[in-house]
Amino acid sequence: MDSAKRQRLEAAGWKIGTVEEFLELSSAELALIEMKLALSRKLKEQRLNRKLSQTAVARQINSSQSRVAKMEAGEPSVSTDLLIRTLLSIGATPREIAEAISVSHASIQNSADDNLQLSASH
Amino acid sequence: MDSAKRQRLEAAGWKIGTVEEFLELSSAELALIEMKLALSRKLKEQRLNRKLSQTAVARQINSSQSRVAKMEAGEPSVSTDLLIRTLLSIGATPREIAEAISVSHASIQNSADDNLQLSASH
């Protein structure tokens, strides 16, 4: 968990810092972060599928290109609300959104490598 | 749609006002509202299942009883973030959350009575 997953999270600006800090994140908090990242990825995927630029998406939702970029980067300054609103606006169905969220579940439960590394690291 | 569904939404504080205003709500906005209401209901359901008071839930998430009440009432001042965080905190799984969201989809597609009434009302 430490290395791989933490780096991924930190890259997106979630600055976790120490291992203690990381461990202090409740599983609920982690699950929410994972969910938001899953929605981020879904957004980028859907946008590319529809061959839209970030600017085009921004127009559809009365926002700015930079905010769309932040959404896709999974930055903490982006709320779940905004992610979902944007997904719905470009035509994603609630079902697709639900699927993305379910996937985020799997990624929590599944990353056995991460957990192994964690429990082996002390 | 006017009467039944609008009343439900307005009761929760979404004050829609005129029919025009209502119709101006994009389907994305409506879908998001429906989603949030579905999460509201899920929260209440899960809380009752676990026989927790609103105060007990508030403690778990460092919030207040009144805010939990607002969550369950589906008030606009409650973000999707908070709803999901709370659901996760009391032990709901991402899968359950996803299911609730999928249900909200059905309610949009299904309410044939509402749509009929709407198109017949002018």
Next chain:
DNA sequence: ACATAATATGTCAATTTTGATATAATAATT
């Protein structure tokens, strides 16, 4: 009926989120 627990509603200062803007970094096109 009375007390008590639980839920609802209103308000508000503090925090968080947001769109906008500027600008840098990359990719695509000619």
Next chain:
DNA sequence: AATTATTATATCAAAATTGACATATTATGT
């Protein structure tokens, strides 16, 4: 290689959300 389109990153004032608090209403038990 030079132009142009696209995406990334930083900053910030305005808007939305939040926890806390007060208090009203409603349920539950005795």
